[in-house]
Every structure is written in structure tokens, then in C-alpha cells.
Amino acid sequence: xxxxxxxxxxxxxxxxxxxxxxxxxxLSGGLTFSKLLVNSENLETxxxxxxxxxxxxxxxxxxxxxLSFSGGFIFSRRKHIIExxxxxxxxxxxxxxxIPIIIYYDITPWLLINAGYEFGTILESDFSEKEYxxxxxxxxxxLNFLQNKKVSPFIRSGFNPSGRLEYQTFxxxxxxxxxxxxxxxxxxxxxxxxxxxx
Amino acid sequence: xKTLQKxxxxxxxxxxxxxxxxxxxxxxxxxGLPGLPIYTQRGNDVGGAIFNETQIWNSKLSANGLFQxxxxxxxxxxxxxxxxxxxxxxxxxxxxxxxxxxxDIIFEITNSRVKSFEDLLLLDQTEFDLASxxxxxxxxxxxxxxxxxxxxxxxxxxxxxxxxxxxxxxINRFILAGxxxxxxxxxxxxxxxxxxxxxxxxxxDVGFRYEEN
Numbered sequence: 188x189x190x191x192x193x194x195x196x197x198x199x200x201x202x203x204x205x206x207x208x209x210x211x212x213x214l215s216g217g218l219t220f221s222k223l224l225v226n227s228e229n230l231e232t233x234x235x236x237x238x239x240x241x242x243x244x245x246x247x248x249x250x251x252x253x254l255s256f257s258g259g260f261i262f263s264r265r266k267h268i269i270e271x272x273x274x275x276x277x278x279x280x281x282x283x284x285x286i287p288i289i290i291y292y293d294i295t296p297w298l299l300i301n302a303g304y305e306f307g308t309i310l311e312s313d314f315s316e317k318e319y320x321x322x323x324x325x326x327x328x329x330l331n332f333l334q335n336k337k338v339s340p341f342i343r344s345g346f347n348p349s350g351r352l353e354y355q356t357f358x359x360x361x362x363x364x365x366x367x368x369x370x371x372x373x374x375x376x377x378x379x380x381x382x383x384x385x
Numbered sequence: 386x387k388t389l390q391k392x393x394x395x396x397x398x399x400x401x402x403x404x405x406x407x408x409x410x411x412x413x414x415x416x417g418l419p420g421l422p423i424y425t426q427r428g429n430d431v432g433g434a435i436f437n438e439t440q441i442w443n444s445k446l447s448a449n450g451l452f453q454x455x456x457x458x459x460x461x462x463x464x465x466x467x468x469x470x471x472x473x474x475x476x477x478x479x480x481x482x483x484x485x486x487x488x489d490i491i492f493e494i495t496n497s498r499v500k501s502f503e504d505l506l507l508l509d510q511t512e513f514d515l516a517s518x519x520x521x522x523x524x525x526x527x528x529x530x531x532x533x534x535x536x537x538x539x540x541x542x543x544x545x546x547x548x549x550x551x552x553x554x555x556i557n558r559f560i561l562a563g564x565x566x567x568x569x570x571x572x573x574x575x576x577x578x579x580x581x582x583x584x585x586x587x588x589x590d591v592g593f594r595y596e597e598n
Contacts, residue, residue: 225416227416227417229417229418229419230419271414316411316413318413318423318425319413352413352416352423354415354423354424354425355423355424356417357424357566357581357583358566359580360546360547360566360567360580361547361548361549361563361564361565361566361581361582361583362547362549362564363564367417369417370416
């Protein structure tokens with residue numbers, strides 16, 4: 188029920204933003220640094236560099252002087268390294284399409300703190316087996332700089348607390364001990380926002 | 386014209402046979418124990434266990450029967466003594482030489498209900514206590530031929546452990562998936578341990594044979 192509701196809800200919110208007269212259209216692009224978090228003594232994961240591009244619109248309601256909101260679409264290519272004794276070093280990559288909904292708070296005129304949530308889907312992945320889940324949603328947190336300039340830098344991190352690989356665990360004699368999940372998505376986006384209309 | 390018709394009819398059948406025999410194992414490594422596959426139950430044709438605490442045992446099952454001895458799980462059914470013998474073919478990599486040593490895991494369970502390949506479905510969701518005198522499990526380090534020229538009846542000493550058949554279902558081609566772990570001493574009192582065992586295989590009647598008493 189929840190998953191059926193959230194897509195129309197996001198589209199509705201985005202549409203409302205779009206038709207607001209004082210919305211600011213933004214293009215963005217830059218680099219992604221992503222890592223799959225894993226809790227294992229026998230496995231190590233490392234960050235790799237990817238890229239992203241996106242379009243968004245930011246709305247700043249008149250009565251709320253320090254608050255603003257944004258929505259949009261981001262296409263990102265995220266890459267990872269998994270190293271372990273038996274598989275050696277392996278390289279993986281995913282392509283995400285996400286819809287971040289973000290709230291900004293102006294700390295100073297040139298520094299904004301932001302937080303939000305993004306919905307989305309994994310368009311293509313090297314984790315092709317169906318045991319790997321499509322975990323594209325994430326909690327967001329970040330900083331934006333120089334909001335009143337035509338080009339403004341930003342940095343944002345995203346994290347999904349649910350692992351992409353969910354599996355059962357057993358004791359030495361094969362008795363089931365529980366279920367766990369590993370390979371949680373963590374990533375950092377950093378790049379530039381081009382403010383087109385304001 | 387008839388030749389053309391034959392080709393039209395035979396070609397899809399040949400293609401189907403070729404593609405069906407090229408099914409590759411799907412190994413999804415366990416993040417906690419990366420040499421082993423995670424436990425699945427969809428016929429990934431993989432298996433793994435930790436042998437004697439330090440070595441990784443992996444299944445050798447391959448769909449490419451031209452180059453591997455087994456491309457199926459061999460099962461021998463003894464309808465007289467109500468025994469069922471299941472072999473999981475596999476190997477251990479020798480860390481010093483990097484050679485593959487063939488090591489098979491054998492289960493011998495007592496069950497009066499299984500008299501045919503189709504009866505195997507009765508074992509779905511069954512647990513076997515390997516401490517019981519009725520069942521046993523051991524590793525065949527020399528990987529003897531399972532059907533012919535078998536070694537003498539091996540008797541593990543002081544055995545403990547479990548075999549859990551967690552899924553055995555399907556039509557024509559069954560999925561056999563489960564977990565296991567056991568310990569025993571051999572005839573010269575050397576202790577062997579097989580821990581964290583898990584397997585997920587397609588089972589076909591090609592591997593099912595009756596014991597020749």
C-alpha cells in the first residue's frame with residue numbers, strides 16, 4: 188500500500204513546485220563517490236568515483252525567510268569495489284534514477300544546510316542476480332554554498348539503512364539463526380548547480 | 386521439402402537442448418563467509434561448506450557435462466534397506482599448490498518412504514539428526530566413483546550434526562536446497578569437521594539410481 192502511494196505523492200509534490208511562480212530551475216552535475224557498507228571481517232569495500240547529472244526546481248515561500256524546498260530528477264552512475272580473499276578485487280557499478288525531495292535552511296546567505304529523502308530505482312546494475320534488492324531510496328543530508336550566484340557548489344550524502352543483499356544466516360550445524368542484510372548504499376554527490384531562472 | 390520441414394522441427398528442439406544444458410551455476414557469495422554461497426532455494430546449482438575449520442569446500446556441479454564428471458546430483462536409493470545415499474560433488478583448493486582436490490560430501494539417510502525419484506518430494510522440510518545411528522555423513526577425500534567401484538562401507542565414529550532439507554519441490558525437475566553441519570572421527574581417530582554447509586541444486590532423475598543388492 189505504502190509503495191503504491193509514494194510515487195503518485197512524489198509526482199504531485201513535484202508538479203506543485205513546478206507551477207509555483209517563484210520556483211527556480213536548476214541544472215546540476217558532478218561526481219559521485221559511493222561505497223557499499225558491509226559488516227564482515229572477511230570483506231572490504233572501497234569507494235569509487237562515478238558521475239551524476241540532474242534537473243531540479245527550488246521553491247522559496249515568501250513567509251518562510253530561511254526555508255526553501257526542492258524536487259527534481261537525478262541520474263547517477265555509482266561505482267564500488269569489493270575486495271575479499273576468494274574473489275580478489277572486483278569492480279561493480281549501478282545506474283540510479285532518483286527523485287530527491289529536499290528542505291533547505293539558510294544558516295547564512297551563502298551557506299545552506301539541507302536534509303531530505305529520495306525515491307528512485309536502479310536502472311542497471313552489475314548485481315544482476317535477483318537476490319539483490321532494488322534499494323534506491325535514501326536519507327539525504329548536505330550543504331549548499333553561494334545560493335544567490337549563477338553557479339553554486341554543493342555536497343550531499345545519501346544513505347539507505349537497508350542492505351541490498353538480504354539472506355538467511357545459520358550456525359555451524361545448519362540451524363537457522365536469523366536473517367541479515369548487507370551492502371547498504373552510501374554515497375556522496377559533489378558538484379555544481381547552475382541556477383537558470385530566478 | 387520434407388528435409389526442410391525436419392530441420393524446422395528439429396532445430397528448435399536441438400536449440401532447446403543445447404541452451405538447457407548450458408545452465409551455469411549462480412554463485413552469490415556470502416558477505417560473512419565470502420568463499421561460500423548464500424543459502425538460496427531456487428536451483429542455483431551451488432554448494433559450500435567450511436572443512437576442518439580452515440578450508441573451503443565448494444560444489445563442483447557444472448551443467449557442462451562434457452568436461453565435468455557430474456552435472457547432476459547422484460542419488461542411490463536402496464529400497465530393501467530403506468537407505469538413501471546422496472552425494473554432493475565438490476572440491477577443496479590446496480592453498481600450498483593451488484590445485485583442486487576432489488572432495489565429495491556423502492549423506493546416507495534412512496527413510497522408508499522414498500521408493501522412487503518422485504517420492505523424494507516427501508523429504509521436503511525434513512531434518513535428519515546425524516548423531517543418530519540411522520543416518521550418517523562424511524567426506525570422501527579421494528572422491529571415489531559413486532555408482533561403481535565404491536569403497537567399503539565407511540563408518541564415522543562419534544558423529545554429531547544435522548542435515549536440513551529445507552526445500553524439495555518441483556515438477557519433473559526438482560529443486561533440492563538445504564543446510565548441514567557435522568563432525569566425526571575416522572577409523573584412525575582423526576577428527577573431521579564440516580560446518581556452515583549449504584546447497585541449492587536442480588535435481589533430475591538422471592542422477593537417481595537404485596542400489597544393486
